[in-house]
Amino acid sequence: MSDIMINLSSSVDTPQGTSPRDKQTRKRKTFLKKAKYLKAQGDLKVKQNNVHQWSSHKRNQTSNKNGPTTKYPPPPKATKSKGSPDFSSTASGSDCSSKPSTSSFNPSSMTFTVTNEGSHKKPKQPVNTKTTAVGSGLSTSSSHKLSTSTGNPTKYLAIDCEMVGAGAKGSISQLARCSIVSYDGDVVYDKFIKPSVPVTDYRTRWSGIRPRDLFNATPYPEARKEILRLLMGKVVVGHAIHNDFKALGYTHPSALTRDTSRIPLLNQKAGFAEKECASLKRLTKAIFNHEIQTGRKGHSSVEDAKATMELYKVVEEEWEMILVSKSRPT
Template identity: 50%
Template structure:
């Protein structure tokens, strides 16, 4: 039986023909409009401008991505004038951190800005006839008189004179005492950054082998206001015992058992507090005068 092949051609429906003819009509209309614009020269000029701009921005890499610097410059040029002014460097009229830090260094600490402590040390003697003073006990009290540190300290050299009548230290007190090198580190850690009050405190610093900043040191033996309050000559060094009795009406260092470094430190702090406000104002005015002279 022979095979019969039938080629059936399906004609599109009326809707499809209408849709297709409508699409062709739009395309033809677009082509005619494009040719008209080209003949007038409008479309040609725009294309050339776009090509020139694109080539100008893509010289450095040959691709169609704009150069970052060019894009940034275009963006910044379009910003308002106020936003550009914010990126400028500060003028000399604005405050600088360097000038403020220099002025702060010349100012003396204001009362209350530092923690105040009072220091008192008791010495023993070493060497021939105990002529060399060494640290045997150290006490540090707070602004309110609370004991922060109080230890017997064993000197580096053998003790030849305990000076018990003044120091109150005996042989048994130093048998298991804290070694000097250990105690010194503990004490200096407490004194760091604090205003240290003491009576003839240079002697205490000497046995500690330490120098405390002068602007953070208050020596009650060198405060003329205290001498004036007690009725003593302003330039004379009065003993702690006399100042305490005259100004505070308290008796310290009584008997023959020696001094108590805790008692002496508390008395020193109480004396300082009597003239604290006036003395700090005097120091502040002296600092201002010195800075003006410079």
């Protein structure tokens, strides 16, 4: 009987016609194809060291089985696909914050695990605020220009005065407080004024003046000089302004005077009759929907002066054009 010899090998023979190098090349191409697909989807940014790690691992396996290591050309560098988010960096001061995505690669199983640790936040929308006149509480829409005028804003002033009574039963009005504000509503002048004659009626319910307010007040002659110096050459705005000028014993040029109680355009916008002499309180409520002169502490000449200036600015352009047309010779 002839001897039978059986040769056993633990290694798996490769199919006929397929070398280990060809098999390795196909695996590498499959890996690169998967990496390219994931990268194009924006889900993976292939790191160079992972590619080199995979290549080094496979070359070591080839070296152990087939002898000397075969050198392969390095794979191309990964590039960011167009339109995909860049998680590698965030702009300084941006409202969008995210952590970079992390990926793990298992060379033996040729699988990828992608973890997205961050998410985009929508930037905050700019807050839309309304312009408000300083200290007046009057909201001004975009059509009511706050710091520009048809002329020179520095030439416009608004005035309001508070009176007390002198003489029998307080029937003689005396200047006790004067407030002047600029075109933008800034307070230019605001002082209590001590009348030259004894006060018999403080009219506190309307004037807001109390005896203590006049103890150390500016004497009338001194205050009058200060006020007239400010008004000189200015366009002066007031409501029933003739009363203020009378208390000052002063006459301002009519061409430089704007009386909001006698502007028909304001009455039209408020829904009143053109020739009606509406109060400052009613006009302010009708046009701005804002209450002034409330409570029992009396009026505030600063608040009234600011309200008067805001009313004038509502019709400034139209009113000034009318005045110019009236002044032209026919």
